[in-house]
Amino acid sequence: MCGDHTRQSYGGALAVLSLPGNTRPIPSTTAGRxxxxxxxxxxxxxxxxxxxPDQDCTARSADSWVVAIHETGDLTKSAIISPFLHKxxxxxNHAAPHDDRQARSVEVPLTYPVKIEVGSxxxxxxxxxxxxxxxxxxxxxxxxxxx
Numbered sequence: 001m002c003g004d005h006t007r008q009s010y011g012g013a014l015a016v017l018s019l020p021g022n023t024r025p026i027p028s029t030t031a032g033r034x035x036x037x038x039x040x041x042x043x044x045x046x047x048x049x050x051x052x053p054d055q056d057c058t059a060r061s062a063d064s065w066v067v068a069i070h071e072t073g074d075l076t077k078s079a080i081i082s083p084f085l086h087k088x089x090x091x092x093n094h095a096a097p098h099d100d101r102q103a104r105s106v107e108v109p110l111t112y113p114v115k116i117e118v119g120s121x122x123x124x125x126x127x128x129x130x131x132x133x134x135x136x137x138x139x140x141x142x143x144x145x146x147x
Contacts, residue, residue, distance in 0.1 A: 011037065011038075011040075011042060011147060012035055012036050012037035012038065012046055012116060012147045013035070013036040013037075013046060013116045013123055013124060013144050013145065013146060013147055014033060014034070014035050014036075014144070014145055014146070014147035015033070015034045015035075015128045015142040015143060015144045015145070016032075016033055016142050017030065017031060017032055017033070017034055017051075017128070017130055017140035017141060017142045018031050018140060018141070018142065019031065019139075019140060020079065020129070020137065020138050020140070020141045021075070030053070030130060030132075030139045030140040031053065031054045031140060032051055032052050032053035032054045032140075033051070033052045034049060034050070034051050034067065034128060034130070034142070034144075035049065035050045035052070035147060036048075036049050036110075036114060036116060036123065036144070037049075037050065037147075043116075044115065044116050044117055045113045045114065045115055045116065046110060046113060046114050046115075046116055046123075047109060047110055047113050048107055048108065048109050048110060049067065049088075049090075049107070049108060049110060050105055050106065050107040051065075051090065051105065051106045051107075051130075052104065052105040053104050053105075062090040062091075062106040063090070063091045064091075064132050064133045064134060065089070065090040065091075065130055065131065065132055065139075066087060066088070066089055066090070066130075066131045066132075066133070067087070067088055067089075067090060067128060067129075067130055067131075068084045068086070068087045068128065068129045068130075068131060068138075069084065069085050069086040069087070069114070069123055069126050069127075069128050069144070070082045070083065070084055070085060070126055070127040070128070070129065071083045071084070071085045071126070072126065072127060073125045073126050073127050073143050074127065075127060075141070075143070079127070079129045079137070079138045079141060080136075080137070082127060085121075085123075085126065086114055086123070088110055088111045089108075089111075090106060090108055090130075091108070116146070123144050124144055124145060124146060125143065125144065125145070126143070126144050127141060127142075127143060127144075128141065128142055128143070128144050129141040
């Protein structure tokens with residue numbers, strides 16, 4: 001496996017988000033981690049999502065963000081023409097509280113649960129993109145994997 005072998009697994013699914021490679025430069029960088037989880041219950045179904053920005057992230061308010069999980073994991077196509085499997089808002093009207101350590105994190109309940117598995121309706125291996133209502137292109141994207 002590649003990556004940081006010292007990081008503890010917390011379960012759920014993880015996508016490391018960065019600026020899309022095929023879009024125009026975006027003035028505000030939105031890089032970080034998007035974690036799909038079940039609030040520690042150990043289920044293979046996610047009921048919540050948490051976005052934790054990178055240290056140098058200059059992200060705007062998550063209230064205007066939409067997370068889209070695409071049908072495939074293909075990053076070679078434009079996100080605009082890549083069909084969605086799931087889509088939900090990061091608006092914080094129902095946001096869960098977070099501790100001081102992750103004060104910049106945003107956690108929201110999903111509109112409906114998603115399966116943390118490969119194939120069929122599962123989200124593992126799929127492209128995920130983060131959109132803002134103010135932008136025509138995604139502001140960040142990545143691939144969902146096991147956490």
